[in-house]
Amino acid sequence: MDFIFNKNRISNKKLTIKIFFLILGLIHIGIGAALFVLSNVGSDPFNVFMQGISNHTILTIGMANSMVSLIWFMIIFFVSRKYIRLGTVFSVFILGPMIDLAMFVFSPIINNELPFSMRIITMLIGCNIIAFGVAVVYNVNLGMVPNDIMSVMIAEKTKFQFRWVRITYDVSIVVIGFLMGGVFGIGTIVCAVLTGPLIQFFMPISKKYITKYIT
Structure with missing residues (x-):
């Protein structure tokens, strides 16, 4: 399983600190995603898909996230396992439960009874939290989540430019999720426009x- 770890060996102490920040980043992504869903003004592309799956199964949105992430993980493992690292493994088992936990905690106060303006603010807070979490996960350099790896892997195998592969991938899962009842709205558009710049800000x-802490 050496492919999971960076080839550049680091001390156990540094690895432990990196894992701590990795988990912290994944927790932030899970909380941000939950706020997106609870605001009900349009989820981020991946969670529009998760909502669609949840609407047609007994799975919660977090469980759907874990299931799809595991399926993506297995595809990546057999097609191009070089992309799998420790962060990839952790994300499969942390993001889904964190989304469900955050939804359970916040749903009594963040729901459709809130004024629309407050739900927009909630969505924007969620967008910032996700961006911060992604920046942390990226900076610990322990690997990407399966959803992000899929686009990279498809671009590599098909030789198409990554940006077009990523756009096609995101649009596809949004359309599928929307057709299955996932919530597409202003939040989805805001996520597409703001997440990149916010990640760059938090990097x-x-x-x-x-x-x-690691030097």
């Missing part, structure tokens, strides 16, 4: 603190 901030 140097999170890197500063992570570097402080």
